[in-house]
Amino acid sequence: MNPEQNTQTDNEVLVKVEGLSKKFCKDLKTSLWYGVKDLMTGIGGSTNERELRPKEFWAVKDINFELRRGECLGLIGHNGAGKSTLLKILNGLINPDAGKVTIKGRVGALIELGAGFNPILSGRENIYNNGAILGFTRQEIDQKLDAIIAFAELEEFIDMPVQHYSSGMKVRLGFAVAAQMEPDVLIIDEVLAVGDLGFVLKCFKTIDRILPNTAVIFVSHSMPMISRMCNQIILMEKGQSKFQGEDVGKAIDLYYTRFSNSESNVIFDDGTLNLEKAEIIGGEIRDNLKQLHWKEDFKVHLKFKLLKELKDFECFIIILDKEQRPVASLERNKRNNNFTVNNNAINLLVVHKNIQLSKGVYSVNVAIRNKGNKEPIFRMNSVLSFQIVHHEETWEPFLLESEFIDFKTI
Numbered sequence: 001m002n003p004e005q006n007t008q009t010d011n012e013v014l015v016k017v018e019g020l021s022k023k024f025c026k027d028l029k030t031s032l033w034y035g036v037k038d039l040m041t042g043i044g045g046s047t048n049e050r051e052l053r054p055k056e057f058w059a060v061k062d063i064n065f066e067l068r069r070g071e072c073l074g075l076i077g078h079n080g081a082g083k084s085t086l087l088k089i090l091n092g093l094i095n096p097d098a099g100k101v102t103i104k105g106r107v108g109a110l111i112e113l114g115a116g117f118n119p120i121l122s123g124r125e126n127i128y129n130n131g132a133i134l135g136f137t138r139q140e141i142d143q144k145l146d147a148i149i150a151f152a153e154l155e156e157f158i159d160m161p162v163q164h165y166s167s168g169m170k171v172r173l174g175f176a177v178a179a180q181m182e183p184d185v186l187i188i189d190e191v192l193a194v195g196d197l198g199f200v201l202k203c204f205k206t207i208d209r210i211l212p213n214t215a216v217i218f219v220s221h222s223m224p225m226i227s228r229m230c231n232q233i234i235l236m237e238k239g240q241s242k243f244q245g246e247d248v249g250k251a252i253d254l255y256y257t258r259f260s261n262s263e264s265n266v267i268f269d270d271g272t273l274n275l276e277k278a279e280i281i282g283g284e285i286r287d288n289l290k291q292l293h294w295k296e297d298f299k300v301h302l303k304f305k306l307l308k309e310l311k312d313f314e315c316f317i318i319i320l321d322k323e324q325r326p327v328a329s330l331e332r333n334k335r336n337n338n339f340t341v342n343n344n345a346i347n348l349l350v351v352h353k354n355i356q357l358s359k360g361v362y363s364v365n366v367a368i369r370n371k372g373n374k375e376p377i378f379r380m381n382s383v384l385s386f387q388i389v390h391h392e393e394t395w396e397p398f399l400l401e402s403e404f405i406d407f408k409t410i
């Protein structure tokens, strides 16, 4: 193959979606009535397909994109945004009300748990059915069968009816069929999350392997997974595309902004103290958020108002990422019982030098406990939030300063 031909194949558009829209009705009775009316006025011939009737809403509205071999599109958005509906239209499970989908080649899809399987047939029989739907001959499936069963790790249960499979087993079989058949287009919904960690890692390895020859469309609520896999992204909201492009990081930031919870909350309080003030010293405030540059000192001023006498205490400061996963804990106070009490208040300055968290938004939880008997005294979540600024997009929680120098062997 000459290089020109090769480039052409690499750049081949495998999925083209133009003005795709789908409406649903909020109640079943009205939906059935509209169905009957549509039948009478001629199926698909309605001139009002772009209009909403009472109780209807757009589950997917005017979605456009092109996807080439080797590209992975991430679909993100909150629950009910229309991601699964879009996937189902792409996979031909439901018809759109407007717009057009053009797909070239074989489509492997893992959409709803158990969808595409006949529950009363065995795993083996379902592999043959699915393979046939994908356009493979019996001999071709024979050749792939062992690899599919081995990948799904279902050797023992392959002749059991699929209806008796666990959720994880159904996902294993579904992914094994979808991916081992090496489709041109691979569509994967959130179902992958049902598999255990070992299987999920195996799936990613497979996707990495087949991606150069496949166009992948991937729906997930896991932003680390999206950022790891996708080079294009659509952020959906109420069926529409709110952000679309190659800036995956920006789309993820927008997604998180929707869920940002600036409300702090006291989880536990035994009445000994109140947290009167919590402030990050230094940095600068932008968009109501304290920004610190990577490697700046992280300094927090905490002011506790004492309502009762407090002897030795320990202060816990925990830093959480945007998904509320704890990523770091500051070393506890080592000094004994010698914080100055002024006007019934203790003022603490907690300093962590050269913070090396990755770029992103973080929040801080604070907890106080009795140093002697370890009893909890006070605990408050989301006391503060701050942003670490760095030019580099890093998905690991820390970006550790390092030097690369010539290693001189003797």
Ligand SMILES: Nc1ncnc2c1ncn2[C@@H]1O[C@H](COP(=O)(O)OP(=O)(O)OP(=O)(O)O)[C@@H](O)[C@H]1O
Residues within 6 Å of the ligand: 024, 025, 059, 077, 078, 079, 080, 081, 082, 083, 084, 085, 086
């Ligand atoms: N068959 C249907 N009939 C009526 N409404 C439907 C139907 N299927 C989906 N919907 C509605 O369409 C909207 C989009 O649903 P969809 O499942 O596509 O969202 P999603 O983005 O995949 O959500 P999630 O993140 O929860 O999986 C929702 O309001 C849902 O209730």
